[in-house]
Amino acid sequence: MAAHDGTLLTVTDLSFCIDRHHTIFDRVSFAVGRGSLTLLCGPNGSGKSLLMRIIKGLEKTSSGTIVLGGEDVTSSAKKRMRSVGLVFQDAETQVVGQSVEKDIRFGMENLGLGLDEQQRRLDEAATLLDLRRFLDRRPKTLSGGEKRRLAIAGVLVMQPEILILDEPFANLDWRSAVSVLTILLRLKDEGHTIILVSHEVEKTLAHADQVLVLDEGTLALSGSKESVYPKLTERGIFIPRGVAIEDLSWLKP
Ligand SMILES: Nc1ncnc2c1ncn2[C@@H]1O[C@H](COP(=O)(O)OP(=O)(O)OP(=O)(O)O)[C@@H](O)[C@H]1O
Numbered sequence: 728m729a730a731h732d733g734t735l736l737t738v739t740d741l742s743f744c745i746d747r748h749h750t751i752f753d754r755v756s757f758a759v760g761r762g763s764l765t766l767l768c769g770p771n772g773s774g775k776s777l778l779m780r781i782i783k784g785l786e787k788t789s790s791g792t793i794v795l796g797g798e799d800v801t802s803s804a805k806k807r808m809r810s811v812g813l814v815f816q817d818a819e820t821q822v823v824g825q826s827v828e829k830d831i832r833f834g835m836e837n838l839g840l841g842l843d844e845q846q847r848r849l850d851e852a853a854t855l856l857d858l859r860r861f862l863d864r865r866p867k868t869l870s871g872g873e874k875r876r877l878a879i880a881g882v883l884v885m886q887p888e889i890l891i892l893d894e895p896f897a898n899l900d901w902r903s904a905v906s907v908l909t910i911l912l913r914l915k916d917e918g919h920t921i922i923l924v925s926h927e928v929e930k931t932l933a934h935a936d937q938v939l940v941l942d943e944g945t946l947a948l949s950g951s952k953e954s955v956y957p958k959l960t961e962r963g964i965f966i967p968r969g970v971a972i973e974d975l976s977w978l979k980p
């Protein structure tokens with residue numbers, strides 16, 4: 728698909744086979760619009776993280792194509808590494824610097840950004856993610872929620888074209904989850920394109936422009952939240968009865 732039609736990412740017939748007898752998912756196809764928020768869900772082990780790692784360029788696909796901004800980047804993991812920002816499910820493994828500030832600067836230094844630009848992006852991300860008071864701290868001493876915000880900051884300063892967050896609410900208390908979701912929604916308002924991987928569908932569905940459900944080796948459901956909603960329970964996804972879709976949010980306790 729062309730870049731100007733509002734589509735940023737197009738995944739076509741993507742498969743991942745461990746060997747001839749073992750396929751994790753088969754012929755997954757979907758498109759992500761610029762400035763949209765896609766919610767990817769599905770049971771444990773359905774391949775959500777793997778699919779996102781493939782899109783990022785960390786794993787090779789068995790077959791299929793990935794088009795980003797109108798350009799076929801299937802065989803260019805390097806380009807995907809640059810354009811796709813992925814906040815790992817295990818945020819801890821993403822934290823590398825000796826201090827919070829050094830950690831946020833790490834990727835920007837690799838990109839070869841000038842010091843002024845680094846400082847500008849650092850200031851912006853540290854403010855947005857409420858990390859200013861931690862800049863001199865060793866990342867190891869941060870709490871789980873603080874580490875998650877640090878991991879998001881480290882990815883954001885790279886200014887990726889598409890931002891993927893893999894289970895960003897895992898192990899967060901309600902207040903921290905609200906703060907991460909609020910930041911995501913602010914980024915979306917600013918025009919960022921976001922894929923949110925979360926099994927806590929009952930806390931996120933309200934904000935999704937598109938919902939994808941991976942199950943039993945395929946993309947079992949895809950579409951608007953309204954179209955997917957009635958079929959979620961049969962896919963093993965918990966949705967409380969009698970709650971309006973727009974109330975399925977961390978922001979609506
Ligand atoms: N590089 C790999 N090689 C072989 N198998 C893999 C690889 N990566 C993941 N898998 C397997 O693929 C399946 C899907 O894993 P994945 O981590 O993507 O699941 P998930 O949907 O993210 O699950 P969860 O909800 O628990 O995070 C698992 O059975 C996993 O063991």
Ligand SMILES: [Mg+2]
Pocket residue numbers: 775776777816893
């Ligand atoms: Mg996962």
